[in-house]
Amino acid sequence: MIISAGEMADKWADSQTFSTAVHFDEVRKVALPAGEAVVSGWYLLRxxxxxxxxGESVNLRARMSQHATKWGTEISTVRLLPQVASKQELKRRERILTRELEALGVPLRNVVNASMDGDRDALEELIPATAQRRWLADPHAFNAADATPLKAMAAQEIRYSTAARRYHEKTDAAVSTELLRTFLESCVPVPRATEFQYWSVSTGTFGGRRRLCVSVGSMEVFVLGENLSGFLNVRRSLLAPNPKAEYAFQRQHPRARLEHTEYRDADGDVIAVECPTPESMLGVLNDPQIVAAAARLILDIMRKHACIYTRNHCPQLVQSIYPGDRSNNVLPSGTSTETTVPGPPIAAPLFPDTVHPDMAVHDGSMPSADSDELGDIVCYWLVPPGPKKSRRNQPEDFLTRGEWRMDPHPRFEAKVADMLPGERIAVRTRRNTSGDDVPFDRRGNLVSVMDFHLTGTITANPGDGCSVSVAWDPAPAHPRQYYLYTSQDTVWTLARGMHWIWEDLIAFAFDGKPQRNLDDLRNNPFWSDRFGDR
Known part of the structure; x- marks a missing residue:
């Protein structure tokens, strides 16, 4: 029996859990009604x-309007696959979906792997240029008029439940929350609508040293430390373009200071306003000139690209500012990807119908990064078992329970919360050896080695900050050894495409490859005196 391209596409869409087909002229009334939260995800037009x-979009309703303008009555039906996801994840999966359909022989109108226009306004997908200009003229008033409900993020809330609880247990949590509210409402374009895809807020990162950090694009813009000192990044050209302006700033804000800094996203036009106390930070956030300089920087970055740090986003911090908004959200019927609670109709959003269209060089340096810094890319996790003396959390326990677990520790809670279902995880121990089985001449020196006991795939993150559920691979008969490049980090994060050493370690740990970089490592300046070629 010959299967038509349409039947092939429908079977494929069913396997991907797309919604049932909706007539295109009805989709914004039936599946994406006005007044609901901004819905992101993927779609299939017929x-x-x-x-x-x-296609994909951070705003499916607006994207349908865009397609109606472009193709009008040519479109018959649409099937939706809503999901709260970062822009990076939306685009990554769109590429996969497109290639799958193309491989099935389904005729597509997509320009596969077409490059994006470098001048494209990434924020215009959600906020039209005219609205952006109105926002910049008076951010606080514009934001106050927005009634967009918050996105449903049940899975993200679960992952960061422990981090959120620790945040709210602080005796001065109300102070940090009020500073966050003031910042969002004065400096971030419609924060309810742009949350997650365009900005994120984390808590407890950098070993618990940060109370909160708001990121836009690939840079931090508002940070509070554990003692509520902090800094705000702003456009230097609008606040302190010369020494005279810096002097005027210091006279007006004697407890704050300006720190020259560099971020790639800021294109060289940035300066940090550092504040030693929450009172001085509040004074800064109430200064119209400083707020305008921060708002301009944030808008410019959002127009360049979406936020890459959604992995670290803690939705509960946003709910503390807009309580009750998230629980009312409902995704299109039959296609929910998050647990939501239906509620009464909500006031229409401010703009419900927007219509707008290497690896590091092999130079001997050591890679250095953390999950707090890697952003929205696939991470690989190296974790330890419990101490043998404790007889808890041993590899055999992990296999039996289908999980990895460590003793709770606030320093590592944020890292464990970052672990995502689908990412790979390996259990390893580290030791120094003087054995004769080392595959090179150790010249009587001790050699650092990691023993790999288990590898698996994370299936769920319960949000307790100390465990994840794991589908473990069959355990090897004997641990595999990786030499020299070892780390004592309790939770070690790796990623592909970042450094040649990480590439080798990931291939060894997760792909079953042999260690191929021993000669390079032995002759690296760090080890060459002990193990290098003479």
Whole structure:
């Protein structure tokens, strides 16, 4: 029996859990009604000529309006796959979905792997340029008029439940929350709508030293430390373009100071306003000139690209500012990807119908990064078992329970919360050896080695900050050894495409490859005196 391209596309869409088909002229009334939270995800358009189009958007309702303008009555039906996801994840999976359909022989209107226009306004997908200009003229008033409900993020809330609890247990949590509220409402374009995809807020990162950190694009813009000292990044050209302006700033804010800094996203036009106390930070956030300089920087970055740090986003901090908003959200019927609670109709959003369209060089340096810094890329996790003397949390326990677990420790809670389902995890121990089985001449020196006991795939993160559920691979008969490049970090994060040493370690730990970089490591300046070629 010959299967038509349309039937093939429908079977494929069913396997991907897309919603049932909706007539295109009804989709914004039936599946994406006005007044609900901004819905992101993927979609499959079917045209009257039996061609198809796979797409993604952080705002599916607005994207449908865009397609109506472009193709009008040519579109027959649409199938939706809503999910709260970062822009990076939306685009990554769109590429996969497009290639899958293309491989099935389904005729597509997509321009596969087309490059993006470098001048494209990334924020215009959600906020039209005219609205951006109105916002910049008076951010606080513009934000106050927005009634967009918060996105449903049940899975993200679970992962960061412990971090959120620790945040709210602080005796001065109300102070940090009020500072966050003032910042968001004065400096961030419609924070309810742009949350997660365009900005994120984390808590407890950097070993618990940060009370909160707001990130936009690939840079931090508002940070409070554990003692509520902090800094705000702003456009230098608008606040302190010369020494005279810096002097005027210091006279007006004697307890704050300006720190020259560099961020790639800021294109060289940035300066940090550092505040030693929450009172001085509040004074800064109530200064119209400083707020305008911060707002301009944030808008410019959002227009360049979406936030890359959604992995670290703690939704509960946003709910503490807009209580009750998230629990009312409902995704399209039959396609929910988060647990939500239906509620009464909500006031319409401010703009419900927007219509707008290497690896590091092999130079001998050591890679250095953390999950707090890596952003929205696939991470690989190296973790330890419990101490043998404790007889708890041993590899055999992990296999039996289908989990990895460590004793609770606030320093590592944020890292464990960052672990995502689908990412790979390995249990390893580290030791120094003087054995004769070392595969090079150790010249009587001790050699650092990691023993790899288990590898698996994370299946769930309960949000307790000390465990994840894991589907473990079959355990090896004997641990595999990796030499020299070892770390004592309790939770060690790696990623592909970052450094040649990480590439080798990931391939060894998760792909079953042999260690191929021993000669390079032995002759690296760090080890060459002990193990290098003479």
């Amino acid at each position: 045209f009257l000529d039996h061609t198809f189009y796979v």
